Amino acid sequence: MEAYSIFSDTIADMTWPAVEEAASRHVPILVPVAVIEQHGPHLPLGTDTYGAHLLCSLVRRELAAMGIECVVAPPFYYGMNLTTGMFPGSLSISSGTMRAVLQETIQNYARWGFAKQLIINHHGDPEHNRAIVETIKALRAQGIGATYVVGGIVQEFIDTAYEAVFHRRLPLEGDEIIRAVDSPATIAARASLTRSSLSFDVHAGERETSMIMRWYPELLGKETDIGELRPVPDSIRAFQEAESTGRWRELSPLGYIGDPAAAGPDNGELYSLEAADIAAAIASSIRS
Numbered sequence: 023m024e025a026y027s028i029f030s031d032t033i034a035d036m037t038w039p040a041v042e043e044a045a046s047r048h049v050p051i052l053v054p055v056a057v058i059e060q061h062g063p064h065l066p067l068g069t070d071t072y073g074a075h076l077l078c079s080l081v082r083r084e085l086a087a088m089g090i091e092c093v094v095a096p097p098f099y100y101g102m103n104l105t106t107g108m109f110p111g112s113l114s115i116s117s118g119t120m121r122a123v124l125q126e127t128i129q130n131y132a133r134w135g136f137a138k139q140l141i142i143n144h145h146g147d148p149e150h151n152r153a154i155v156e157t158i159k160a161l162r163a164q165g166i167g168a169t170y171v172v173g174g175i176v177q178e179f180i181d182t183a184y185e186a187v188f189h190r191r192l193p194l195e196g197d198e199i200i201r202a203v204d205s206p207a208t209i210a211a212r213a214s215l216t217r218s219s220l221s222f223d224v225h226a227g228e229r230e231t232s233m234i235m236r237w238y239p240e241l242l243g244k245e246t247d248i249g250e251l252r253p254v255p256d257s258i259r260a261f262q263e264a265e266s267t268g269r270w271r272e273l274s275p276l277g278y279i280g281d282p283a284a285a286g287p288d289n290g291e292l293y294s295l296e297a298a299d300i301a302a303a304i305a306s307s308i309r310s
């Protein structure tokens with residue numbers, strides 16, 4: 023039977039002796055981090071969790087092809103959803119709870135012997151990202167090499183959203199953060215695949231819809247004709263106003279920000295290219 027599972031390719035599908043063996047060689051562990059969150063009328067709540075798991079899985083394979091072994095942790099998916107918390111399905115926990123659980127799970131990985139714990143996150147909420155940053159800072163103070171790997175589809179969005187709310191860049195320095203560099207192939211693919219004239223793709227829009235179409239087509243909502251979904255919002259200003267006043271659901275009653283109708287399975291292939299960029303950045307950081 024083909025396993026349909028966010029445990030596939032992770033240590034959750036390994037035996038303990040296999041985990042002990044990998045940990046004894048101090049290979050890095052990739053930690054997918056996301057949330058359960060409403061993603062419009064057409065995508066599952068787990069969209070970000072699938073995205074983080076997919077990226078880690080693809081990155082692991084890319085690294086293996088370069089002769090670098092790593093393992094993947096089970097996805098961490100209880101995070102913070104302040105901006106879409108008014109929708110049923112957006113599961114949100116407090117910052118303190120998130121930091122405690124993320125920190126303690128990563129302490130386990132370090133104790134077992136995984137020398138680098140590389141967080142790959144797929145959720146742009148600024149408070150969620152602040153919790154990740156503070157977790158990394160706390161772990162570093164304990165001598166644990168937790169690292170934020172920022173790349174691919176969420177790189178620009180995480181930086182932009184964080185800066186808009188906290189008026190500064192992600193406060194991570196040195197080897198606390200690994201930034202992927204887009205390859206020419208990624209840049210070209212991204213430019214050519216964005217068919218929408220609306221350059222505003224924040225949530226359950228073209229890119230995430232394309233990801234689900236390409237990698238998890240059976241999870242697309244059956245009741246919605248995606249081609250009929252109109253772009254939301256009309257302007258960036260309308261979005262910023264809705265964000266700052268908490269009127270997200272008034273702006274987008276269906277729960278997406280972007281242009282899902284522009285999506286297609288080919289666009290979802292971008293994840294492979296971006297995973298290659300992330301793997302290259304991890305490889306150069308490990309080898310330096």
Ligand SMILES: [Zn+2]
Nearest residue numbers: 069070226230
């Ligand atoms: Zn998402």
